[in-house]
Amino acid sequence: MHLAYPAVLSALLFCTGLYGVLARRNAILVLMSVELMLNAVNLNLVAFDVWLSRTARDTLHSGQALTLFTIAIAAAEIGIGLAIVLAVYRGRGTSDIDKLRDTAEGPAPDDSRGDGTEEAPVTGDEKAEATA
Amino acid sequence: MSLAAATAAAARATTTAAESHGFLSPTGVEIAFLLVGLVTFGAAIVTVTTKQLVHAALWLVMALGGLAVEYLLLTAEFIAWVQVLIYVGSVVVLLLFGLMLTKAPIGRSPDADSGNRWVALTVAVAAAAALVWVVVDAFRTTWVDLKGPAAGSTEVTGASLFQNWVLPFEALSVLLLAALVGAIVLSRKAKADATTPADAATPAGAQSRRSEKEGTR
Numbered sequence: 001m002h003l004a005y006p007a008v009l010s011a012l013l014f015c016t017g018l019y020g021v022l023a024r025r026n027a028i029l030v031l032m033s034v035e036l037m038l039n040a041v042n043l044n045l046v047a048f049d050v051w052l053s054r055t056a057r058d059t060l061h062s063g064q065a066l067t068l069f070t071i072a073i074a075a076a077e078i079g080i081g082l083a084i085v086l087a088v089y090r091g092r093g094t095s096d097i098d099k100l101r102d103t104a105e106g107p108a109p110d111d112s113r114g115d116g117t118e119e120a121p122v123t124g125d126e127k128a129e130a131t132a
Numbered sequence: 133m134s135l136a137a138a139t140a141a142a143a144r145a146t147t148t149a150a151e152s153h154g155f156l157s158p159t160g161v162e163i164a165f166l167l168v169g170l171v172t173f174g175a176a177i178v179t180v181t182t183k184q185l186v187h188a189a190l191w192l193v194m195a196l197g198g199l200a201v202e203y204l205l206l207t208a209e210f211i212a213w214v215q216v217l218i219y220v221g222s223v224v225v226l227l228l229f230g231l232m233l234t235k236a237p238i239g240r241s242p243d244a245d246s247g248n249r250w251v252a253l254t255v256a257v258a259a260a261a262a263l264v265w266v267v268v269d270a271f272r273t274t275w276v277d278l279k280g281p282a283a284g285s286t287e288v289t290g291a292s293l294f295q296n297w298v299l300p301f302e303a304l305s306v307l308l309l310a311a312l313v314g315a316i317v318l319s320r321k322a323k324a325d326a327t328t329p330a331d332a333a334t335p336a337g338a339q340s341r342r343s344e345k346e347g348t349r
Contacts, residue, residue, distance in 0.1 A: 001162050003274040006206065007267040009169040013176055013195075015260035020180030022252030023245050028230045029185065032192050035223060036176055039199050042215075046208045047276065050284065054277040061292035064284050065300070067211050068293065071218050072304050076311035078223050082230040083318040089234045098246055 006047035013040035027085045027095040031078060038074045042067045161278060165205050172198030183244050185236040189227050196220050206276070208284030 013036055020033025049063020089095045158166070175194035182188050196219040203212035246252070282288070293301060 001276045003271045003276050004268050005165050008264050011263035012173050015256045016176040019252050019256035023249045025246045050206050051276045053283045060296050064289050065297040079315045083315040087318055095234045
């Protein structure tokens with residue numbers, strides 16, 4: 001198989017995920033787009049590992065091992081990310097990233113006051129993590 | 133002069149490689165890979181553009197399943213089934229739980245996309261063009277040999293994982309434990325802030341907190 005096929009597919013999937021991360025407004029949709037980008041990286045790793053295991057007689061199988069590690073880390077990331085998003089939602093009543101602007105620079109309009117105004121310091125921290 | 137020589141050498145390499153592999157005469161595996169890749173890419177596009185939030189998660193299932201088929205075509209069987217188990221099986225279910233718990237609107241939500249959509253589209257198209265150009269130019273004469281025993285069967289993957297990658301593997305289990313504890317702590321702390329201490333001391337408060345935690349996981 002031509003190596004350009006998986007490489008091009010992975011590049012296209014990565015850019016699709018990039019568009020989703022930049023353009024989506026719901027935090028959970030942004031997490032979905034991050035998953036797409038991670039999967040593009042996985043496809044690249046697997047394709048190059050299959051190529052190298054035949055061409056360069058590579059018996060380390062680093063690509064497939066790293067793919068397994070990426071999948072496990074992505075599962076951990078989605079768990080933590082959803083916990084953060086749910087905490088933000090519980091405090092603010094929204095998971096809309098555009099409205100979480102407490103730490104934004106400049107005179108941004110702060111219309112993000114939900115029903116949890118008494119816990120602003122905590123949710124501020126969580127919001128910074130969620131948008132980072 | 134040297135540039136011309138390099139170009140000629142590259143052209144010769146391309147010609148010889150094309151002769152040995154049949155340039156622009158795709159094999160059956162390549163055609164299958166291309167078709168599944170088109171389906172995967174289309175599902176990914178719909179995932180990031182649809183206005184219905186739950187449909188985005190369901191299209192994500194299709195994209196991830198298509199990627200599992202691509203792994204099978206690349207003879208990485210173990211990775212393919214891990215992909216099906218973890219991504220399609222658990223990650224998408226977690227995402228759907230997240231959508232439900234944040235009361236995502238069922239049906240079309242016109243504000244699913246941010247205002248900087250066109251900037252994002254420009255950046256993504258520019259990145260795609262640059263990446264595809266570089267990748268195609270770099271691997272024009274590279275072929276993957278898919279004949280012979282599978283490169284990613286369970287036996288091969290397990291042997292390499294437990295011979296060469298034992299220490300990262302164990303470190304990863306510690307990381308998973310840390311993520312588990314972190315998710316529990318995050319959801320508990322938010323719940324303790326939301327409820328008053330008197331409410332949390334009652335059995336009903338503890339009960340609701342426990343169910344909340346299970347919903348988060």
